[in-house]
């Protein structure tokens with residue numbers, strides 16, 4: 001079975017034969033495939049940064065904990081890049097997977113909270129490595145307005161709607177105290193932002209068309225612990 005065979009959610013079946021494994025734009029990846037491809041992409045991006053030109057399915061398996069048979073199956077649509085004994089070409093695989101995940105190009109992020117976490121995020125490559133640019137940072141503290149945080153100057157939250165439109169912001173990242181998160185999520189929804197990345201512990205209420213991803217290292221660890229213990 002090829003990557004294309006398992007990839008679509010819309011029809012639950014195979015892709016048309018001549019699409020190079022990418023599928024028509026209307027096709028959606030199943031959650032499982034999208035999650036695995038994102039994990040491969042994370043490892044590949046890091047490998048590329050470290051100057052690695054090729055990577056084997058075995059190495060990918062060690063870093064992602066997905067078994068190598070599953071990896072070869074997922075990536076069989078990219079057969080021409082995978083050579084027996086040599087592995088996959090890292091550059092080619094990164095661009096193919098980004099095309100499949102439709103994350104090619106730049107996507108603009110607005111960051112909320114110019115505190116410890118916000119400054120660390122804005123000053124690091126964690127988003128930039130994957131094509132996300134922090135183009136705006138917001139804070140409610142008047143003393144922080146105008147500060148340079150990473151690549152952006154801190155703005156007041158009142159400017160949110162204007163900035164979202166002008167900068168074509170697709171993701172709002174919340175690095176604010178839990179008590180402030182829902183109000184900001186509401187403002188992001190009002191401004192038309194469809195993806196919220198939430199670092200706080202708030203359980204956010206959003207309309208169904210908006211996706212919230214909550215980052216919790218402790219919960220990820222619990223997940224790892226489960227596999228360690230069983």
Ligand SMILES: NC(=O)c1ccc[n+]([C@@H]2O[C@H](COP(=O)([O-])OP(=O)(O)OC[C@H]3O[C@@H](n4cnc5c(N)ncnc54)[C@H](O)[C@@H]3O)[C@@H](O)[C@H]2O)c1
Nearest residue numbers: 113114115116117139140141175176177178180199200215
């Ligand atoms: N998931 C993770 O990995 C992780 C790691 C560290 C911190 N956190 C969480 O991230 C959040 C921020 O932590 P921190 O250590 O940076 O806190 P911090 O106090 O250093 O910074 C919070 C910032 O948010 C600003 N703020 C408060 N209310 C606001 C509002 N309504 N609009 C805009 N800005 C507002 C504050 O002025 C401050 O600058 C907390 O919820 C914390 O629990 C999550």
